Amino acid sequence: MKRRSFLSSVSAGTSGILLAGPMVSNAKSPKQAHTFTAAKELKADVVIAGGGLGGCAAALAACRNGLKVILTEETDWIGGQVSQQGVPPDEHNWIETHGAPASYREYRNRIREYYKRNYPLTADAKGRSHLNPGDGSVSRICHEPRVTVEVLTEMLLPFISSGKLTLLTEHKIDAADVTGDDVKSIQAKDLKSDRTLVLHAPYFIDATECGDLLPLTGTEYVTGTESKSQTGELHAPEVANPKNNQAFTLCFAMDYQPGVNNIIDRPKDYDFWSNYVPQMDTPWAGKLLELNYSDPRTLKPKNLGFHPEGKKTGEMLNLWLYRRLISKANFVSGTYDGDITVVNWPQNDYFMGNLIDVSEEEFQKHVDGARQLNLSLFYWLQTEAPRPDGGQGWSGLRLRGDVMGTEDGMAKYPYIREARRIKAEFRVLEEHVGAENRRMVAGNDAGKTSADFYDSVGTGYYHIDLHPSNQGINYVDFGSLPFQIPLGALLPQRMNNLLPANKNIGTTHITNGCFRLHPVEWSIGEAVGMLVAFAQRKNVPPRAVREQKNLLVEFQDWIRTQGLETHWPKG
Known part of the structure; x- marks a missing residue:
């Protein structure tokens, strides 16, 4: 596995500050820009850091809507948790028909077709519309990690061929040029050659597994566990612990x-x-x-x-x-x-x-x-x-x-269950999605469904599943309700042109437990990719899409035409 590169220094130039390495969670953005020197420069409409499911979904959405995209990935495999981390999809019972974007179901169907096209399946297996290559009990589509790499590459290839997408594998983002509340560029280090690239764009998407762009850009974020006094959540502890993360x-x-x-x-x-x-x-x-x-x-x-x-x-x-x-x-x-x-x-x-x-x-x-x-x-x-x-x-x-894809049998990258989370315009709490907490705040009838978000841009479902933590907290696992993904949770409170597309959205330690799974990450990435395309077309900052009712309604109508779901079926 490639070594992860964290810069611990802060380099200053005469024109401003270059952010590099871990920063505290309440970091402020620098007021002046730093000019990168002695590095090749690339430009696009949007730069996406992280080639996991959220990053790939964001790239597909942006490219199909006419944007030029640069997508970076730290390892040599795209696909994130399902490929480089080796985790078959954790999904809900309705995934074959609804509860995720149409493009996610297309990805799943392409996995099945890949096996039917290339592998010597039995007649019975080949005839199954819902083929599960591994018949694993955790998922309806357990399959080899490299098949996801092949399928996602196949989905991205038309845009790579046309020049709309530049895919940079084995590139790690290690610095950012930020002025005020705007990211101007980020620096990518080629892990094979130590060459650096400076990537410019009007928009940047953080689809990394740990939320790496947040400290690099000075974007405000939280980590670990919030306290009951901070969130009012039923299962929150009395004392917050920013270092308490899932294993x-x-x-x-x-x-x-x-x-x-x-x-x-x-x-x-x-x-x-x-x-x-x-x-x-x-x-x-x-x-x-x-x-x-x-x-x-x-x-x-x-x-x-x-x-x-x-x-x-x-x-x-x-x-x-x-x-x-x-x-x-x-x-x-x-x-x-x-x-x-x-x-x-x-x-x-x-x-x-x-x-x-x-x-x-x-x-x-x-x-x-x-x-x-x-x-x-x-x-x-x-x-x-x-x-x-x-x-x-x-x-x-x-x-x-x-x-x-390794010599020792281990995954290329650790399976990350919990990342840095942006301080968002709206934070999803247990009372919005947790079955018991929802009944307490909404009453027995209203508590049968999750909160209805006026700004919903996606759907998802998984029980709230927190694995034991590095601070000695045992499992926290309880029921949730099929939920919506609010646009407000995808918008940082301050930054104008940086958006999250992984486990780094505006959830809490608790609600991350049901928002961290494969189809939800894809849904988040696709919504963010379309948000960038819509904001650019309308010439407005992304947060204006939520603030202006007419824009929000138009955006929701538009994403639904491309297969995104904003609500669960009634009944």
Whole structure:
């Protein structure tokens, strides 16, 4: 995995200030601009930092509406959490027909068509309209990360070919030129050559996984947990903690070869991880490397099963099936020796440190720590995990670096559940989307649906799911309601031309728990991409679209013609 580059210095020029590196959350924008020198310059109508699902959706929306776009990505794979992070889509039950933009469903259908066109599927699998290549239980479309890379690239290629889109992979944004409340340009470092590019545009979109442009541009943001006095949320704690972020996970892929000894060398940190007991506010079930965990809803110990041949493990969830990417049963006999699964389990959530607003060295230290946790978990599965037959370990387990596009089988980038969040024009609270809190503030009848936002630009749904945190807070997991995405949550309070398109929108620590999933990120990105196109066409700042009723109605009508949903069906 490429090292993450954080600049910790602040370089001053005679004409102003260049922002670089982490900044405090109440940072003010510089009043003068800095002129970048000795770097190649590129110009576009909008620059998008981050090639995840939000960034790609924003690029598609802006390009199809006539804008010239530059899209940067820190790794060599676009697709974000579903590709470079290796996490199959977490979705709701209605995803095949509604509850996400039409373009997201097109992306999902293209995944299926890719398999039907290129893979030797069985006749039964090929005939399924809702093919799930891995038949994983977590998603209706569990698939290999690189297939998403291929499909998203295919969707972007017409715009790349026509010159509307410039895609810069392995480029990291490391500085910004800001004057007053406007971003003038950002600097991208080529991680392969150390060459720098200065990217100019009237609009900038932060679709990075951690909200990296916010500190670089001096945009006001918050991190961690808000207090009950700050938000009034039912499940908020009494004391705020800006450092309390959900665990991240460095996912990895593996398959199983019966009768083969694939046991790796004993990991250097195995003694630590094999005896580690998570220290939480509510007691964990036992050691981290055991087939149990704290039930997210009740926090009571809950047993899990594991069988790499896909066999049933009684009433317990078989972790092998949970995020299985390839089910060999869907393919012609002999195509695969066994299934392929990705490990994103309670056992490899990393609680030992924070990735937000830390130095490059601290960031890398914890990613390396997560890698050691993974290797220890994998070695434990090979050598000590209890088998249904009374034995121990599955020596045939094999790391699949080719699936993740890496040498060691680990994902290219950690799965980030929580990022910096803008101080927005409007903040989504638990009372707007949480089922119990909604009933308390709106009454039993009104509390059956989420808040109706007059400025809705999208829809989404997922239960509020907060994984254990780096500050020792155990799971927070409870019901929510199908919700709308308000435009006000996509608008920074002060900055004029910087917009969020990932997990960095105006939510709280709690509501991020249902806004952080794949289709919601896509919906946010597509709405932001269309907002930029609309604002440019009308020659108004993005916030004016929300402030002026006639513009808002026109914008909502327009995005609906392109397949965005602003409301859930009634009934």
